[in-house]
Amino acid sequence: MxxxxxxxKSLTAQTTARLRQFGLRPTxxxxxxxxxxxxxxxxxxxxxxxxxxxTKAGMKVSLATVYNTLHQFTEAGLLRQxxxxxxxxxxxxxxxxxxxxxxxKEGMLIDIPGEAISVAGVPNPPPGLTVDRVDVVVRVKxx
Amino acid sequence: MxxxxxxxKSLTAQTTARLRQFGLRPTxxxxxxxxxxxxxxxxxxxxxxxxxxxTKAGMKVSLATVYNTLHQFTEAGLLRQxxxxxxxxxxxxxxxxxxxxxxxKEGMLIDIPGEAISVAGVPNPPPGLTVDRVDVVVRVKxx
DNA sequence: TCACAGTTTAGAATTATTCTAAACTGTTGA
DNA sequence: TCAACAGTTTAGAATAATTCTAAACTGTGA
Numbered sequence: 001m002x003x004x005x006x007x008x009k010s011l012t013a014q015t016t017a018r019l020r021q022f023g024l025r026p027t028x029x030x031x032x033x034x035x036x037x038x039x040x041x042x043x044x045x046x047x048x049x050x051x052x053x054x055t056k057a058g059m060k061v062s063l064a065t066v067y068n069t070l071h072q073f074t075e076a077g078l079l080r081q082x083x084x085x086x087x088x089x090x091x092x093x094x095x096x097x098x099x100x101x102x103x104x105k106e107g108m109l110i111d112i113p114g115e116a117i118s119v120a121g122v123p124n125p126p127p128g129l130t131v132d133r134v135d136v137v138v139r140v141k142x143x
Numbered sequence: 144m145x146x147x148x149x150x151x152k153s154l155t156a157q158t159t160a161r162l163r164q165f166g167l168r169p170t171x172x173x174x175x176x177x178x179x180x181x182x183x184x185x186x187x188x189x190x191x192x193x194x195x196x197x198t199k200a201g202m203k204v205s206l207a208t209v210y211n212t213l214h215q216f217t218e219a220g221l222l223r224q225x226x227x228x229x230x231x232x233x234x235x236x237x238x239x240x241x242x243x244x245x246x247x248k249e250g251m252l253i254d255i256p257g258e259a260i261s262v263a264g265v266p267n268p269p270p271g272l273t274v275d276r277v278d279v280v281v282r283v284k285x286x
Numbered sequence: 287t288c289a290c291a292g293t294t295t296a297g298a299a300t301t302a303t304t305c306t307a308a309a310c311t312g313t314t315g316a
Numbered sequence: 317t318c319a320a321c322a323g324t325t326t327a328g329a330a331t332a333a334t335t336c337t338a339a340a341c342t343g344t345g346a
Binding site: 081083084085086089101103110112116117118119120121122123125126128129130131132133134135136137138139140141142143 | 224226227228229232244246253255259260261262263264265266268269271272273274275276277278279280281282283284285286
């Protein structure tokens with residue numbers, strides 16, 4: 001019998017169902033990537049890091065597909081893109097309201113729960129503009 | 144007589160002095176770029192936009208020099224780099240404590256005074272890390 | 287099982303940015 | 317005033333992340 005979760009469905013079956021719910025055809029590549037991304041805890045990846053990871057796990061997905069998939073997952077609301085570094089894009093599996101610590105030196109992101117932080121005093125945006133989202137990045141350094 | 148400010152020094156002389164104060168040799172290129180950047184109000188530029196601007200103003204500075212200069216000015220504390228867009232780097236002539244509205248569609252930044260916004264509840268960073276800076280980006284859209 | 291729309295992919299292309307090495311220019315000391 | 321040199325500029329090549337292209341492939345619904 002295949003790996004199974006408490007629900008009785010295999011992980012793959014769960015992932016497949018999830019992808020379908022989000023309007024994405026469950027291709028082998030998407031299922032495998034989703035398997036890595038959504039299996040456990042919250043994760044922060046770059047296209048490169050995810051590509052390395054899946055390759056080392058013995059699966060074959062092209063880098064172009066990793067890029068495509070990250071964007072499609074983001075579009076679908078399964079991922080959130082985090083902009084903290086001029087050099088590369090991060091994607092976060094936690095799509096809920098939260099913020100980040102960012103350790104630039106090591107390219108590491110750490111979630112800060114949304115309830116923890118509050119931002120007060122944001123002025124009204126200039127006429128014709130509406131607030132889409134407020135991002136807080138707490139840049140940290142090794143002491 | 145050359146353009147002069149209330150101080151009686153020409154703008155160029157002022158700029159030159161300023162660059163020297165910050166440990167930068169006042170070359171023609173740096174003086175010209177500084178002239179555009181620091182003459183009036185607070186500004187947000189990209190390497191490309193600043194290069195276009197100086198070129199259109201009839202001065203000749205290579206794009207590589209614009210990049211070098213933006214980084215040197217940033218290093219010296221005359222500019223601050225703002226990371227809001229995965230596609231390009233912005234530099235802000237306002238180096239004081241403040242935050243930004245960002246209109247992604249148009250690549251436009253608008254300052255929010257530091258006193259206006261307050262961020263409460265930032266947790267202690269993980270052991271061994273210290274907070275370097277807290278950046279707030281208010282992403283806005285055309286209504 | 288077939289047909290086809292949607293997907294993947296290798297490799298080329300693009301874009302922002304950095305690097306390189308040669309030419310140039312402030313500055314300083316005589 | 318000027319020679320000399322360290323610091324600077326620059327064209328163009330190089331790099332790195334990302335996107336594009338067009339051809340091959342694959343879920344899916346009938």
